[in-house]
Amino acid sequence: MQREIDKMEKTADTAAGRNGNVSVVAGTEGPEISFRGVTKRFGDLVAVDNLDLDIAKGQLVALLGKTGCGKSTMFNMISGLSAPTDGEVRVMGRNPFTEFDWYRGKMAIVFQSDRLLPWRTAVKNVEFGLESLGISRAERRERAMYWLEKLGLKGHENDYPHALSGGMRQRVSISRAFATDAELLLCDEPFSALDEMTSKRLRTEFARLVKENRKTAVFITHSIDEAFDIGDRIVVLKRPAEIAHDLKIEGEIGAAERERYRRMIHESLAA
Amino acid sequence: MSDATHGAVPANSPVLAFARRLFWIAAPFVLIAAVWQIASSFFPPFLFPSLIDVFERVVEIATTWSQFSSVLATALRILAGLAGAFLIGVVLGVAIYTSDIADRLLTPTLTFFQGIPALSWVVFAIIWFHGIEFRILFIMIMTTLPAFTFQVVGALRGMNKDLLEMVMSFRPSRGKYFSAMVLPAVLPEMLTAWKVNLGNASRVVVVAELVGSSGGVGFQLLQQQQLFDMAGALAWTLQLVFFVLLFQWLLSQFERVAFRYRAKSERR
Numbered sequence: 001m002q003r004e005i006d007k008m009e010k011t012a013d014t015a016a017g018r019n020g021n022v023s024v025v026a027g028t029e030g031p032e033i034s035f036r037g038v039t040k041r042f043g044d045l046v047a048v049d050n051l052d053l054d055i056a057k058g059q060l061v062a063l064l065g066k067t068g069c070g071k072s073t074m075f076n077m078i079s080g081l082s083a084p085t086d087g088e089v090r091v092m093g094r095n096p097f098t099e100f101d102w103y104r105g106k107m108a109i110v111f112q113s114d115r116l117l118p119w120r121t122a123v124k125n126v127e128f129g130l131e132s133l134g135i136s137r138a139e140r141r142e143r144a145m146y147w148l149e150k151l152g153l154k155g156h157e158n159d160y161p162h163a164l165s166g167g168m169r170q171r172v173s174i175s176r177a178f179a180t181d182a183e184l185l186l187c188d189e190p191f192s193a194l195d196e197m198t199s200k201r202l203r204t205e206f207a208r209l210v211k212e213n214r215k216t217a218v219f220i221t222h223s224i225d226e227a228f229d230i231g232d233r234i235v236v237l238k239r240p241a242e243i244a245h246d247l248k249i250e251g252e253i254g255a256a257e258r259e260r261y262r263r264m265i266h267e268s269l270a271a
Numbered sequence: 272m273s274d275a276t277h278g279a280v281p282a283n284s285p286v287l288a289f290a291r292r293l294f295w296i297a298a299p300f301v302l303i304a305a306v307w308q309i310a311s312s313f314f315p316p317f318l319f320p321s322l323i324d325v326f327e328r329v330v331e332i333a334t335t336w337s338q339f340s341s342v343l344a345t346a347l348r349i350l351a352g353l354a355g356a357f358l359i360g361v362v363l364g365v366a367i368y369t370s371d372i373a374d375r376l377l378t379p380t381l382t383f384f385q386g387i388p389a390l391s392w393v394v395f396a397i398i399w400f401h402g403i404e405f406r407i408l409f410i411m412i413m414t415t416l417p418a419f420t421f422q423v424v425g426a427l428r429g430m431n432k433d434l435l436e437m438v439m440s441f442r443p444s445r446g447k448y449f450s451a452m453v454l455p456a457v458l459p460e461m462l463t464a465w466k467v468n469l470g471n472a473s474r475v476v477v478v479a480e481l482v483g484s485s486g487g488v489g490f491q492l493l494q495q496q497q498l499f500d501m502a503g504a505l506a507w508t509l510q511l512v513f514f515v516l517l518f519q520w521l522l523s524q525f526e527r528v529a530f531r532y533r534a535k536s537e538r539r
């Protein structure tokens with residue numbers, strides 16, 4: 001499916017450094033996610049280095065970067081699972097680490113690995129995300145089945161994770177996140193364990209879902225194509241996490257320009 | 272299984288499978304019994320009584336209420352001791368897992384306790400307390416508490432961090448967190464802990480019953496020793512062993528249902 005992102009327009013190419021994030025959506029509300037001088041260290045290892053980044057509500061941001069550059073670490077700080085060593089992370093105007101419970105139902109994560117509870121069947125795994133939200137048993141089941149079916153898992157709802165293939169498990173974990181209908185979606189390589197066709201179909205669906213429901217989504221990927229396919233903004237990270245490029249993609253750009261971006265991203269990923 | 276292709280009965284027939292299972296359950300016991308029976312024909316009965324005598328005594332104990340109540344009393348003492356130690360062990364284990372201070376205070380203390388022989392607890396219990404049942408309970412708890420606590424701590428620390436964070440990311444209530452994550456994650460190790468401690472407790476309980484109890488397998492064993500009655504001693508011992516086997520079997524049945532989600536590799 002050809003999408004509007006084939007028409008791209010560069011608004012912010014900040015190869016020069018990290019202070020070029022000017023892409024906050026106009027309006028009174030602040031950014032949905034903001035990193036201010038964020039550093040994360042693990043002992044001597046610097047995983048994220050003095051990062052500044054704003055992500056506006058309704059944006060679909062693709063995060064590209066070499067393996068080990070700190071992408072998952074950024075996610076952990078956004079989701080409040082870990083605290084920055086230095087600087088400040090704010091999500092929806094609050095501190096996700098200290099105000100952890102406030103975010104119940106407001107964000108959903110597709111982790112890099114499927115992280116299914118081995119003692120629950122596929123459908124019970126999907127339902128788990130809904131159990132904390134005070135949703136009735138019947139509606140939980142209905143929503144869970146809806147998503148499992150949408151992701152092609154009908155007939156496998158009562159299988160335990162060990163009986164599912166890697167890609168099927170990943171789809172269960174996507175269902176689990178989407179079923180919560182959270183306004184912020186964090187996806188860590190959600191489509192990487194899938195074949196090309198399924199992956200393409202799902203990411204198109206994913207982009208449509210995010211746009212239609214005006215959700216904010218950040219998704220990590222190693223595929224430049226995937227980033228171009230669905231992101232309306234592409235953030236390329238150096239190692240340790242520090243912005244190399246920040247491309248805002250909207251409107252029409254030519255094939256030549258797209259190719260130029262691709263080469264540019266390639267170069268910084270190869271560096 | 273190399274005998275699978277012989278004979279008219281198909282190798283996968285359920286009857287054959289059942290017979291084979293039964294055979295392997297019985298085989299080790301038949302072996303022990305055979306060795307004993309052979310020995311009994313070479314030695315006087317007060318050393319190696321015939322198994323027929325032993326069997327008669329076993330039946331007698333099981334069918335005479337005044338005697339069987341001793342078995343039940345001992346079984347209840349084992350279970351009460353284990354349940355008490357488990358409950359306290361869970362509380363201490365959670366404390367050690369969640370608090371560094373508790374860890375530094377309790378872990379060395381419990382390790383120290385682990386070095387104290389069961390017989391010493393018997394002596395302490397007799398000096399400190401009056402009630403017989405309370406003495407026994409105290410001994411049972413003190414001897415199994417360290418192991419239970421360490422097993423709880425080990426199970427909690429062994430929880431998968433990735434799964435734990437996934438669960439936390441949905442911001443569950445404490446109750447939900449416990450029932451959906453902690454309980455299923457630690458259950459396998461808890462069951463193993465019960466199995467191991469059951470063995471320990473059944474050995475300690477007979478010692479504990481020497482604190483002046485007038486019933487129970489320990490008391491009965493002491494009687495048989497005074498009478499030099501080997502068949503009786505064996506029969507009482509077997510009653511205790513039967514109880515342990517029965518309880519282990521119950522735990523295994525529970526495991527089979529509770530852990531059916533587990534993957535089994537065809538290679539081991």
Ligand SMILES: Nc1ncnc2c1ncn2[C@@H]1O[C@H](COP(=O)(O)OP(=O)(O)OP(=O)(O)O)[C@@H](O)[C@H]1O
Pocket residue numbers: 042045046047065066067068069070071072073074112
């Ligand atoms: N809990 C941790 N303890 C110590 N080091 C860690 C921890 N988590 C991450 N790191 C280190 O931080 C760096 C960034 O890790 P991170 O998982 O964020 O990378 P990533 O960008 O997600 O990589 P990938 O694309 O391979 O998933 C790595 O060098 C990793 O070794």
Ligand SMILES: [Mg+2]
Pocket residue numbers: 071072073112188
């Ligand atoms: Mg990662």
